[in-house]
Amino acid sequence: MTQRSVPERLRRDLARHPALTRPRLLARRAAWVTVALLPLPATVLLRGVCIGERPLAYAAALVGCALTATLFATWRLVAGRRGGLWPSPRSLRGLALAVPAALAVGQLTAMLLLRSTVAPAPPAEATLCFVSSVVCGVLSLAGIALAFRRSDPVSPVATGAALGVVVGCAVDVAQMLQCPFGDVRHLVMGHLAPILVLGGIGAALAGRLLAVRRA
């Protein structure tokens, strides 16, 4: 095999495009992710924790399910990384589909087992929860996608969808802490649907932000 030396044109381009070393990149990503996730605790602090008409055990189960889904999905995303690559597309697609499904099963089961008498919330409340979840989630997702921009050469769409679902689950934790309602329609429309929407937005954003492109 012929050994090639670095061409001058490439050396000039390398000098023109300074790149962060690993310690600096990790620090920058940590800062970006922290800032991106700030809206979640901020909304809880501003609006306060609210149990509302939900029995305490039911409210705790809803939050617990969302928290478990967030931690599990985050762990799968982080632990599944190989070298400089994200987890395999199959694993990411599985995560993007299975985690919202498992969360829905968990929360609806909690509703069946633990809810006593929760009056149905007005439809406008579900819309409010949906909109606030999506807006909050999009801000966080955009920040995280920017932190990891141009990092996925294999399957940016699947990675974006998985990131969207993770952010959606995290938003659900924050929303569940402050939403007083817990009937099935509100749960599905106001809290579970945004996770799917954020997964879709993540997939759409990914092509622009996560995909490797020419410099």
Place this chain on the structure above:
Amino acid sequence: MEAYGRGEDLAFDRVYTELASALLRYLHRLTGQQATAEDLLHQTFLQMHLARGSFHPGADVEPWAFAIARRLYLNLARRLRRETVGTSDREGGAGVDRADAQQLWEAQAMSARLHRELLALPEALRETFVLVFEQELSFEQAAQVLGASPATLRVRYHRARERLREALDSVELSAPTRRPR
């Protein structure tokens, strides 16, 4: 690459020396054009430089580098399709003139024909064959590059070999120097 990721700029030369030939061969197989392959090679190393902090210490650099090269090729192919500029060598390769059969038996022409037949393969089969047979990546490494499972790649590799064997008639494909894992 690990040293380069930590900030040792001189390590880039070692990375380039070790990977450039293999990446260029891979890109040439994908594009069918030397100039395009050279340009994509340039871009691949530029991207590796820009993403040097993303590389995990202790990881295998080949799947990462090949994945970046492949993505840049796919981006280019998509852009060309959109612009409907379709006069590449690749299209010429798909329509091999069978009248040249006599020359194809000569050793040099054989290599050229293999190249054309490779370019005529469906993209998924071609990529798998090039990575496993020519670049001698294991099925696990190739799976990371292509984002498919190793089992799928074993099937694709087998199909690619069969198609090439049929296309090249009685010419037996020699086994790779390192048996695919």
